Amino acid sequence: MKKLLIFTVMLLAFGNSKAQKVFSVDYENQADVKIYVVKYENQADLKVFKVKYENQAGDNDGKWFFTEYANQSKKKVFFVDYENQADLKIFFVDYENQAGWNTASKKWLLY
Numbered sequence: 001m002k003k004l005l006i007f008t009v010m011l012l013a014f015g016n017s018k019a020q021k022v023f024s025v026d027y028e029n030q031a032d033v034k035i036y037v038v039k040y041e042n043q044a045d046l047k048v049f050k051v052k053y054e055n056q057a058g059d060n061d062g063k064w065f066f067t068e069y070a071n072q073s074k075k076k077v078f079f080v081d082y083e084n085q086a087d088l089k090i091f092f093v094d095y096e097n098q099a100g101w102n103t104a105s106k107k108w109l110l111y
Contacts, residue, residue, distance in 0.1 A: 020057045020064045020110065023073035030070075031078035033109050036086035044091035045106045049099035060110050062099030075110055 025031050038044050048062050057065040067073045080086050088109050093099055101107060 021067050021073045022064050022075050022077050023067045023070045025076045025078050028078045030076055032075045033077050034080050034085060034087045035077050036080050036083045036089050038089050038091050041091045045089045045103040046101055047093045047099050048090045049093050049096045
């Protein structure tokens with residue numbers, strides 16, 4: 001029973017460490033990643049679906065939960081006005097099953 005409890009705690013801690021909980025900062029210098037929202041899905045590095053609840057956040061698969069406070073997030077993001085300023089280009093999708101990476105080489109930005 002003790003081993004099961006330890007395993008469960010470790011599993012929960014590991015699962016939360018990679019969740020895509022993000023916080024949108026007000027200034028570029030506060031951000032871990034600079035993001036540009038593109039107009040078309042095929043222009044994006046990542047297709048993002050905004051989930052309603054924190055426990056629905058994905059494991060670097062495009063399912064994002066926007067936190068209320070910066071210290072609750074895994075990554076702090078800043079939305080830039082121009083594509084050439086961005087580290088990552090995203091497109092917001094309407095359905096959860098559409099979320100995912102188009103450009104896998106940029107996955108490291110959100111780990």
